Amino acid sequence: MSLLVTDATLADGRVRDVRVEGESIAAVEESLDPREEDRILNAAGKMLFPGAVDPHVHFREPGFSHKETWGTGSKSAAAGGVTVVADQPNTTPPTISGEAFDEKEALAAESAVDFGISGGVTADWDPDSLFDRPLFALGEVFLADSTGDMGIEADLFADAVERAAEADVTVTVHAEDADLFDESARERDAGGTGRTADADAWSQYRAAEAEAAAVERAVEVGADSNADVHIAHTSTPEGVDAAKAGGATCEVTPHHLFLSRADATELGTYGRMNPPLRSEERRAAMWERLVDGEIDAVATDHAPHTRAEKDVGLWEAPSGVPGVETMLPLLLEAARKGEISYERVRDVTAANAAEIFDLPSKGRIEVGADADLVLFDPEESREIRGEDLHSNCGWTPFEGMGGVFPETTVVRGRVVYENGSFEDVSGENVRD
Numbered sequence: 001m002s003l004l005v006t007d008a009t010l011a012d013g014r015v016r017d018v019r020v021e022g023e024s025i026a027a028v029e030e031s032l033d034p035r036e037e038d039r040i041l042n043a044a045g046k047m048l049f050p051g052a053v054d055p056h057v058h059f060r061e062p063g064f065s066h067k068e069t070w071g072t073g074s075k076s077a078a079a080g081g082v083t084v085v086a087d088q089p090n091t092t093p094p095t096i097s098g099e100a101f102d103e104k105e106a107l108a109a110e111s112a113v114d115f116g117i118s119g120g121v122t123a124d125w126d127p128d129s130l131f132d133r134p135l136f137a138l139g140e141v142f143l144a145d146s147t148g149d150m151g152i153e154a155d156l157f158a159d160a161v162e163r164a165a166e167a168d169v170t171v172t173v174h175a176e177d178a179d180l181f182d183e184s185a186r187e188r189d190a191g192g193t194g195r196t197a198d199a200d201a202w203s204q205y206r207a208a209e210a211e212a213a214a215v216e217r218a219v220e221v222g223a224d225s226n227a228d229v230h231i232a233h234t235s236t237p238e239g240v241d242a243a244k245a246g247g248a249t250c251e252v253t254p255h256h257l258f259l260s261r262a263d264a265t266e267l268g269t270y271g272r273m274n275p276p277l278r279s280e281e282r283r284a285a286m287w288e289r290l291v292d293g294e295i296d297a298v299a300t301d302h303a304p305h306t307r308a309e310k311d312v313g314l315w316e317a318p319s320g321v322p323g324v325e326t327m328l329p330l331l332l333e334a335a336r337k338g339e340i341s342y343e344r345v346r347d348v349t350a351a352n353a354a355e356i357f358d359l360p361s362k363g364r365i366e367v368g369a370d371a372d373l374v375l376f377d378p379e380e381s382r383e384i385r386g387e388d389l390h391s392n393c394g395w396t397p398f399e400g401m402g403g404v405f406p407e408t409t410v411v412r413g414r415v416v417y418e419n420g421s422f423e424d425v426s427g428e429n430v431r432d
C-alpha cells in the first residue's frame with residue numbers, strides 16, 4: 001500500500017508532499033507525482049505532524065477492564081493523534097514478572113496504535129524474568145502509593161535502579177515523598193461526593209514540597225548507579241528544576257498545564273489525581289518551563305476511572321483522570337492562540353519522548369521514519385465533550401475547553417482513524 005499526502009503544512013511552516021511506502025516515509029518533497037496505486041490525502045490548508053508518543057498511559061488491562069481496555073484506550077489515543085503509548089505496571093496482576101508482562105502483551109494485541117509495556121517494582125517482583133522481556137521502561141516506580149498501592153521503600157528503589165542501569169533500561173519515577181504529606185488536610189475537607197467534593201483538600205494533603213524532595217532522592221540514586229532517570233508527571237517548577245539539576249529528563253501532564261487548584265472545587269473527585277492539581281502560580285510556571293524547553297515532554301498519565309468510582313467522598317475516590325485523546329488537541333489549541341509554537345508542540349509530543357525512550361524510527365516526519373502521522377485543520381477548534389471521546393470512562397476534566405482534533409491518524413502507513421471512524425488494524429510492540 002502507498003499513501004500520498006499532498007500540500008501538507010509541517011510544524012515549521014514548510015508545505016510538502018509526503019509519500020508513504022509500506023510502513024515508512026519514502027519521500028518528503030515540494031512536489032511528488034501521484035502513482036496509480038496511491039491513496040491520496042489532500043492536506044491543502046491542513047497541518048501534518050508526527051504521531052504523538054505518549055510514554056505514560058494506564059490502559060487498565062489485565063484486571064480493570066471496566067475502567068478501560070486496550071481496545072477503548074487505544075481508540076481514544078488514535079482519535080487524539082497518539083500513535084505510540086507506553087502502559088504502566090499498576091494492573092492486576094501488576095507487571096512485575098516476565099509472566100505478567102506476557103499476559104499484558106497478549107491483551108495489547110487489541111491495540112489500535114503501537115505500544116510499549118513498562119515493568120514495575122514491588123517487594124514481590126521477579127527482576128530476572130522481568131528484565132528478560134523487552135521492557136519499554138522500568139516504571140513508573142512508585143516512591144509513594146498511588147492507584148494500585150505500589151509505593152516502595154528506599155532500599156528496594158536503589159536495588160531496582162541498579163538492575164535497570166545494568167540492563168540499560170530507563171527508570172521512570174512517580175516522585176512524591178509521603179513523609180511530607182499533610183495529614184491535617186483531611187480535617188479541612190468540606191465533605192460532599194463526586195462533583196460536590198472539593199479536591200483542593202487533596203492538593204493540600206499531597207503537598208507541593210513532597211515532589212521536589214522525592215525528585216532529589218531519585219536523581220541521587222540514579223547518579224549512584226549511572227542510570228537514566230525520567231521523572232513522570234512533574235507537577236511543580238521545583239520538581240522540574242530538581243530533575244534537570246540532577247541530569248534527569250521529565251514530563252508534564254496536560255492536567256498540570258491546563259488545570260490548577262482554581263478548578264479543584266468545581267471538579268471535585270474528578271480533579272483528584274497524583275500528583276494533585278497545584279496553585280495557579282505553579283501551573284503558570286510549568287507552562288513557562290514547557291515553552292522554554294526545560295520540560296522535555298508532555299505525557300498524559302491517562303488514568304481513567306468510572307463515574308461510579310468517582311462519585312464518592314474525596315478520601316474514598318480513586319486518583320486519576322483520562323487524557324490521551326485531549327493532549328494534542330489542547331496543545332494545538334494553545335498553538336492556535338499563539339501561546340506555544342507548533343514546532344515546540346511537535347517536539348514535546350513526539351520527537352523528545354522518542355529520543356528519551358530510544359525509539360529511533362518514531363516521532364519525526366523524515367525519510368526512513370515510520371509513517372506515524374496526524375493530519376488536522378489548525379483553525380478547526382471545537383469544544384471538548386466527554387461524550388464525544390472514546391475512552392470507556394465517558395468523562396474528561398477538560399469539559400468545555402477548546403481543542404483542535406485530528407482528522408486522520410496514520411500508524412505505520414495504515415489509516416487507523418479518520419473523521420470519527422476507526423479501521424480495524426492492530427498496533428505492535430515498539431520493542432519487538
Ligand SMILES: NC(=O)N[C@@H](CC(=O)O)C(=O)O
Nearest residue numbers: 058146147273274303319320
Ligand atoms: N495519576 C494517578 O492519579 N493515578 C494513576 C497512577 C499514577 O500515575 O500515579 C492511576 O493508575 O490511576
Ligand SMILES: [Zn+2]
Nearest residue numbers: 140146174274
Ligand atoms: Zn504516577
Ligand SMILES: [Zn+2]
Nearest residue numbers: 056088140301
Ligand atoms: Zn501514571
